[in-house]
Amino acid sequence: MNYYSLNKQAPNTSFKDAVIKGLAPDKGLYFPESITPLGDDFFKNINQLSYTEIAFQAIKQFVSPEIPDEVLKTIVEETLSFDFPVVQLDDNISTLELFHGPTMAFKDVGARFMARCLGYFNKDNTNEVTVLVATSGDTGGAVANGFLGVKGVNVVILYPSGKVSDIQEKQLTTLGKNITALEVNGTFDDCQAMVKRAFLDESLTNNMQLTSANSINVARWLPQLFYFMFAYKQLHKKYDDIVFSVPSGNFGNVCAGMMAQQLGLPINHFIASNNENNVVTEYLKTQLYAPKPSVQTISNAMDVGDPSNFIRIQEIYKNKFETLKDNVSSFSFSDDATREAMKEIYTKYNYVADPHGAVGYLGSKAYLQENPEAHCVFLETAHPTKFLDVVEEVIKEEQPLPEQIQAVMGKEKVALEISTYEDLKSYLLK
Ligand SMILES: Cc1ncc(COP(=O)(O)O)c(C=O)c1O
Numbered sequence: 372m373n374y375y376s377l378n379k380q381a382p383n384t385s386f387k388d389a390v391i392k393g394l395a396p397d398k399g400l401y402f403p404e405s406i407t408p409l410g411d412d413f414f415k416n417i418n419q420l421s422y423t424e425i426a427f428q429a430i431k432q433f434v435s436p437e438i439p440d441e442v443l444k445t446i447v448e449e450t451l452s453f454d455f456p457v458v459q460l461d462d463n464i465s466t467l468e469l470f471h472g473p474t475m476a477f478k479d480v481g482a483r484f485m486a487r488c489l490g491y492f493n494k495d496n497t498n499e500v501t502v503l504v505a506t507s508g509d510t511g512g513a514v515a516n517g518f519l520g521v522k523g524v525n526v527v528i529l530y531p532s533g534k535v536s537d538i539q540e541k542q543l544t545t546l547g548k549n550i551t552a553l554e555v556n557g558t559f560d561d562c563q564a565m566v567k568r569a570f571l572d573e574s575l576t577n578n579m580q581l582t583s584a585n586s587i588n589v590a591r592w593l594p595q596l597f598y599f600m601f602a603y604k605q606l607h608k609k610y611d612d613i614v615f616s617v618p619s620g621n622f623g624n625v626c627a628g629m630m631a632q633q634l635g636l637p638i639n640h641f642i643a644s645n646n647e648n649n650v651v652t653e654y655l656k657t658q659l660y661a662p663k664p665s666v667q668t669i670s671n672a673m674d675v676g677d678p679s680n681f682i683r684i685q686e687i688y689k690n691k692f693e694t695l696k697d698n699v700s701s702f703s704f705s706d707d708a709t710r711e712a713m714k715e716i717y718t719k720y721n722y723v724a725d726p727h728g729a730v731g732y733l734g735s736k737a738y739l740q741e742n743p744e745a746h747c748v749f750l751e752t753a754h755p756t757k758f759l760d761v762v763e764e765v766i767k768e769e770q771p772l773p774e775q776i777q778a779v780m781g782k783e784k785v786a787l788e789i790s791t792y793e794d795l796k797s798y799l800l801k
């Protein structure tokens with residue numbers, strides 16, 4: 372598959388090149404040249420397929436011929452070595468748990484898939500790559516874990532100081548080896564802007580091969596489309612009108628759901644559920660896209676003021692506002708509403724949701740008011756114990772720590788503090 376830049380000022384390129392570059396030379400995000408639907412039979416018979424078979428069929432067209440089928444099968448099998456259960460709360464609401472991987476957030480799948488693709492492209496040890504990542508909480512830990520010890524790959528993670536949870540910080544600052552954490556005096560948007568600037572800085576790119584492991588990279592982003600198919604497999608016999616409510620920040624995950632829809636997944640609507648960082652909610656009301664500085668919330672991984680993937684969403688719906696509105700609703704919720712939702716989910720369903728999942732739950736409820744026949748699946752994008760302080764304070768109950776979380780608790784944080792792009796540059800050139 373070839374990819375084009377959404378800025379349309381750079382040559383089309385192969386999957387391998389798109390993964391190794393991350394961002395196109397004209398600063399545009401890469402997008403596949405074509406999308407071939409999988410066919411009705413694939414979805415009718417999805418029950419008979421395993422998760423790895425679904426994932427293999429779904430991703431194959433985007434990575435071939437550069438990743439041969441046999442290699443792709445192994446990559447997919449190794450990537451998906453944990454479960455993706457749907458938990459039904461009532462007849463209108465379910466949650467898809469995406470936190471059963473090693474760092475207990477939905478980023479594990481994309482990070483593990485991309486690490487293996489880069490490992491394959493560097494099998495002869497000829498392409499040393501520096502992976503730059505901006506994180507508002509979960510991408511950093513997942514990428515650190517997924518890329519740990521991958522030969523020929525150095526990972527540099529930028530995270531906003533004081534704006535990620537304690538456990539998220541441990542996950543991204545304690546692994547050492549080929550992983551370095553930079554603690555940035557700023558917001559997630561500052562981190563993301565520094566990363567994007569570095570890709571265009573010839574004094575860096577002439578000296579090293581830089582790539583990104585954020586969802587701007589197609590190998591990190593596209594595997595997220597599996598989730599929507601996995602949920603559909605579990606629910607389609609029971610419900611006709613399945614709608615996904617996706618807690619959204621950089622909009623990579625909901626946009627991956629839309630790619631699943633383009634592949635033929637019979638889903639008519641998505642809910643992009645936001646915290647108070649509501650650029651897209653506002654866009655759908657006003658048709659004006661106005662990025663603004665992010666504000667800090669208890670669903671910190673969604674504190675994004677200028678979502679990278681919005682441009683991909685526009686491309687999917689052919690830049691037609693009415694088509695976008697037909698396919699997507701968006702709602703924004705305060706921290707107080709999020710806390711109330713966490714309490715409600717716990718008392719009504721005896722289910723402990725994390726703050727991001729709770730925003731997804733609120734989006735489901737808002738949508739159901741107008742569409743009571745729908746079955747809404749909100750994505751539980753991270754395990755509640757990643758946000759222990761907030762969760763225990765709200766539900767007033769101590770939470771047992773899963774072994775993935777216990778494993779990082781006592782470890783010592785190692786991070787370099789930086790404030791400016793020049794600091795990042797001098798670190799990279801050292
Ligand atoms: C727990 C959690 N929920 C939701 C999101 C938002 O996902 P996206 O950036 O793909 O919109 C993130 C971060 O990306 C996250 O870590």
Ligand SMILES: N[C@@H](CCOP(=O)(O)O)C(=O)O
Binds near residue numbers: 505507511679
């Ligand atoms: N919410 C993310 C921020 C970056 O999103 P990405 O999907 O583009 O990597 C995080 O938790 O770090």
